[in-house]
Amino acid sequence: MYTVNSFKRYLLFVVFLMTTCIAPSLASQQPNIILIVADDLGYNDVSFHGSNQIPTPNIDFLGYTGIILNNYYVSPICTPTRSALMTGRHPIHTGMQSGVIVGTQPYGLPLNETILPQYLNLLGYSSHIVGKWHLGMFKWEYTPLYRGFKSHIGYYQGCEDYYTHTYEANLILTLCFSSFHQPLFLYLPFQSVHSGNGDSTHLQAPKRYIDKFQYIENGQRRIYAAMLSALDDAIGEIYDALKNSGLLDNSIIVFTTDNGGPANGFDFNAANNYPLRGVKATLWEGGMRGVGLVHSPLLQKQGYVSEQMFHVCDWLPTFYKAAGGDPSTLKNLDGFNSWEMLNTNGNPIRSKMLHNIDPLDKSAAIRVGDYKLLVGNVMSGWDGWYPPYQLYDDQKLLHYSNYTDKTFQSSGMLMLRDKLQKQYSEFWPKQVTSRLEELYTFYQKSDIYSKFRPNLGKNETSLLFSPQKSSNTFSGTPVTLNCGPKPSNASDNCKPNVAPCLYHIPSDPCEYNNLAFSKPDIVTELLNELKAYSDTMVPPGNKPYDDAGNPTRHGGAWVPWQ
Numbered sequence: 001m002y003t004v005n006s007f008k009r010y011l012l013f014v015v016f017l018m019t020t021c022i023a024p025s026l027a028s029q030q031p032n033i034i035l036i037v038a039d040d041l042g043y044n045d046v047s048f049h050g051s052n053q054i055p056t057p058n059i060d061f062l063g064y065t066g067i068i069l070n071n072y073y074v075s076p077i078c079t080p081t082r083s084a085l086m087t088g089r090h091p092i093h094t095g096m097q098s099g100v101i102v103g104t105q106p107y108g109l110p111l112n113e114t115i116l117p118q119y120l121n122l123l124g125y126s127s128h129i130v131g132k133w134h135l136g137m138f139k140w141e142y143t144p145l146y147r148g149f150k151s152h153i154g155y156y157q158g159c160e161d162y163y164t165h166t167y168e169a170n171l172i173l174t175l176c177f178s179s180f181h182q183p184l185f186l187y188l189p190f191q192s193v194h195s196g197n198g199d200s201t202h203l204q205a206p207k208r209y210i211d212k213f214q215y216i217e218n219g220q221r222r223i224y225a226a227m228l229s230a231l232d233d234a235i236g237e238i239y240d241a242l243k244n245s246g247l248l249d250n251s252i253i254v255f256t257t258d259n260g261g262p263a264n265g266f267d268f269n270a271a272n273n274y275p276l277r278g279v280k281a282t283l284w285e286g287g288m289r290g291v292g293l294v295h296s297p298l299l300q301k302q303g304y305v306s307e308q309m310f311h312v313c314d315w316l317p318t319f320y321k322a323a324g325g326d327p328s329t330l331k332n333l334d335g336f337n338s339w340e341m342l343n344t345n346g347n348p349i350r351s352k353m354l355h356n357i358d359p360l361d362k363s364a365a366i367r368v369g370d371y372k373l374l375v376g377n378v379m380s381g382w383d384g385w386y387p388p389y390q391l392y393d394d395q396k397l398l399h400y401s402n403y404t405d406k407t408f409q410s411s412g413m414l415m416l417r418d419k420l421q422k423q424y425s426e427f428w429p430k431q432v433t434s435r436l437e438e439l440y441t442f443y444q445k446s447d448i449y450s451k452f453r454p455n456l457g458k459n460e461t462s463l464l465f466s467p468q469k470s471s472n473t474f475s476g477t478p479v480t481l482n483c484g485p486k487p488s489n490a491s492d493n494c495k496p497n498v499a500p501c502l503y504h505i506p507s508d509p510c511e512y513n514n515l516a517f518s519k520p521d522i523v524t525e526l527l528n529e530l531k532a533y534s535d536t537m538v539p540p541g542n543k544p545y546d547d548a549g550n551p552t553r554h555g556g557a558w559v560p561w562q
Contacts, residue, residue, distance in 0.1 A: 042261020088316030108136015117148030
């Protein structure tokens, strides 16, 4: 049961922190760094990527007036991304490459790893975290307060329910007091839009947000839209707090996802990555092509779309440089300092990136130049192209029409799939699009439509919006992907469990056309690159569950137990 979700909890802390800790950052030339992480947000869930279903005006504003990262990649799932974000190293080099830390598993990000707040603290920063950790908590030494953060309000595990929480102002003042005369690093890994913990309704949002999206007939997608709208409002509040306190002029705001969206019901969620292929936890583009942006008045070049390759492990050396440090002194990093590239829209820094090598899941992927190689297990059954839920039964109909897992293809399922593929031949059939038109008419008459697309002429395609929590307005053109027509064999021309698959990502971001058979030399080159990375890999740190950590043994709370 929820009342007001945990955004309010976070905002009370964040806004107060920003408005009562003005002195340190105004007195320093080092920029405040605000790092916002959205949990399980899909590529097609922000309107600056062309989504016309869920408006995200505040996120859009930050992107359109800053830098939209259009060639940006994270890991396919939570813990690996957060480990790369904190260490600047690939998960294969920290033992975080396989899955996530679940419940009572007694392991975490190795203690010999120096992480982002510790590096920034060496430069004089005061570091705080509000939100999700998910990098280990079986011993206190693995938790944020032992790893460079001066304060942590949030939770250790992968998810929780969206409950209301309140905190005393004197606690926040105590946390803030230590920040005087220091620049601020504020890490905001939001809970939203991850599903709840499974003990109750998986998707949870306040009714007033849900009621804004009555034009989305599908109940799960409607609640998801409400959760995202609340997140967008929260980001607007953060921006306004920075602006009103005078901190904005000397701040860098970064927004990123932690992985692709859990689309089509994956992980009890209703995110969307369309037209990209796949979902969260897969090495398809939909599993790891991130939503990312940088916003700062300090940028020499603003209001552009960066097509340069950028990986989540690049943030650490990039922040270190922006904070006045020398990234060349940081050892054993896989990330590249990209501050000058971003600051001036300069030349590319990297030409390749490892997506992951998972020896437990037996999967791997790498990008070199324009080509991506994919080998091994890619979670068959979640390797389709899933349009966003709109109608009541979409989670059933659209899922089966894209399903490719042979183990589920009984004769009855094959008959259903054939029927649905004819009925849902491309995107939605005529009988569905007619219903969509009815809903769209309702949508046009709704209050939210006027906020989302005000004053657009019949032939206009750009967005013009007023962020709900900011007085700023800005026109921007959504950054969309052009995948071309989907070939009839797109689902069958790649079998990475049998042989490597090769894609030319700039021209085929939706991974329709497997080029492995026509470009064997490139396949060999990328396999050699994978081999070179695998030679440097450390074993996964995963451990069996330890019942001693069960919350029932600790008064119903998740606490360190060793």
